[in-house]
Amino acid sequence: MKTRILTAVLALFTVVSFAQKKEIKRAGKAVEKGEYQEAKDYLNQAEAQLANADEDEKAEFYLYKGYALIGNGENVPAADLMAASEAMQKAKELGHAEAQQGATAVSNALVNSAIADQNAEKYGQAAEKLNSAYRMNTQDTLYLYYAASNAVNGQDYDSALKYYEELQDLGFTGEEVIYTAVNKETGEEERMASKEQRDLFVKAGTYINPQEKKSESxxxxxxxxxxxxxxxxxxxxxxxxxxxxxxxxxxxxxxxxxxxxxxxxxxxxxxxxxxxIEKVVEQNPNDAILYYNLGVSSAELGEHERAIEYYKRAIELDPEMSNARINIAFVILSKEQPLVEEMNKLGMSKADQKKYDELAKERQEIYKEALPHLQKVIAKDPTNIEAARTIMNIHYQLNQNEEAEAMKAKIAEMEASTAAPTNGQ
CATH class of the missing domain: 1.25.40 (Serine Threonine Protein Phosphatase 5, Tetratricopeptide repeat)
Structure with a gap:
């Protein structure tokens, strides 16, 4: 009795194994034809007995599963992409000869989907997909870098920290050689996928001026x-x-x-x-932004004169830096507050009235000192409404009513030009 039962089980196992192998082969043919749903159906039938399959059959099963799940790569659900990633990883682990090619296909689908997620501000999903793409080919460390960036944007700081620290352990710099050439038709410099592609286009005569540039670390x-x-x-x-x-x-x-x-x-x-920052400036003495930042920090520390010197140096290096001019004016105008506080404390005695007049005169000198910096801002940027408002207020404080009214009219024009159009216009 026991022998018969064992024989029957063995016979049944042989039949199931044979059927399973046939379903996997059918799934492979369906994938080749692009009939991905049919491939999934065959694989679902084979999966029930997958534990009994040999390693070659398992490797084929996972390879075809990966391909079936990503289909043509368009509008693939996130769950299917992640499942395809896992399937191709298993196919690689089982040693399938085509697994690396399949992994590349899944990786590309993951990256494309991650880009779409990133554009839609679905940063968490983008990070997960890019991390999976990296795991499929650990040579593509840029994917892990972008996974970390998306995790930060999605405020998933634990994942971002894990990815960044892994990049540090790998010695990742992100430096790469960028191959470019100028399109003869458009006159614009374009980035090429590889040195070979660039050289081919230059040889064909459609591109000129080939260049190689190293990206920053x-x-x-x-x-x-x-x-x-x-x-x-x-x-x-x-x-x-x-x-x-x-x-x-x-x-x-x-x-x-x-x-x-x-x-x-x-x-x-x-x-x-x-x-x-001062140490950074030593290495980059001609960087206007560094001097601007030094001005900001000095102003916040209450070191007004030092702040103004830094802002002036920034303007020397970059005469178009309007923010530095505005900040100089604001640093100068910040001297007004303690004067106003002192004026408000004074009484009605002759001595107090004399002191009041002295402080009022000092206050006007502050306005006169700040005004030219703001006027230079308006000269370079006639649409800077905040600078215009401050200029108007200074003119009023200096009793320059005609100039103040002229600036008031200019501000009205600015506001009218930026106002939303009304219905019917």
Whole structure:
């Protein structure tokens, strides 16, 4: 009796195994024809007995499952993409010869879908898909970098931190050689997919002026983001420690110095921020933005004269920097407040009246000092309504009513030009 039962089971197993193998083959043919739903049906039938299949059959099953799930790559549900990723990974682990090609197809589908998610501000989904794309081919470390960026945008700081720290462990810099050439028809420089493609187009005569450029390192940005994430999590000591570790490896990296300065700014430590920015300036003495930032930190520290000097240096390097001119004016005008407070405390005695007049005159000198900086802003940017309003108020304070009314009219024109059109217009 026992022997018969065992024989019957073995016979049944043989039949099921044979049927299972046939369903997997049918699924493969359906995939080749692009009949993906049919392939899924065959695979569903085979999956029930998959545990009894040999490794080659399992490898084929997972390969075809991956292809069937991504189909033609268009409008694939997120769940199917992730399942396809897992299936192709299993096919690779089982040693299927075509698994790498299949993994590339799934990876491309994941990346394309992640781009769509990113554009739709679905940052969490984008991060998950890009991370999966990276796991399918760990040579594509840029996918992990962009996964981290999307995780930050989605405020998933734990995932972002994990990805960034993994990138640091890998020694990722993000540096790459960019191949470009100028399109003869449009006259615009275009980026090429590879050196071979660029050289081919240049040889064909449709492109000229081939160039090779090296992109900037992302190490500083990654270190900064790790530190900022720790700050966001309320772990300032870890933020500083993370930055110190990064600096030991790259002591002269200007990008890291800038990242450290950003970290202190985020912490509200203006003194350390300025100290760090000054080190960055030593390496980049012609960077107008650095001087502008030094002006901001000095102003916040109450060091008004130093702030004005930094802003003036920024303007020397970049005469178009209107914000620096505006900030100079505001730093100058900030001197008014203590004068007003002192004037309000004075009484009606002759001595107090004399002091009041002196302070009023000093106040007018402040207005006169600030005015030219704002006028230069308007000269370069006639639509700057905030500068225009401040100029108008200064004219009124200086009893220059004609100039004030003229600026008032100009402001009205600005507001009218930016107002939304009414119905019927």
């Amino acid at each position: 992302r190490k500083g940005e990654i270190a900064k983001n790790i530190a900022l994430i720790y700050i966001e999590k309320g772990e300032k000591d870890k933020a500083i420690a993370a930055m110190e570790t990064a600096k030991k490896e790259n002591p002269n990296d200007a990008g890291l110095m800038q990242a450290e300065a950003d970290m202190y700014y985020k912490m509200g430590d203006m003194k350390k921020y300025r100290e760090t």
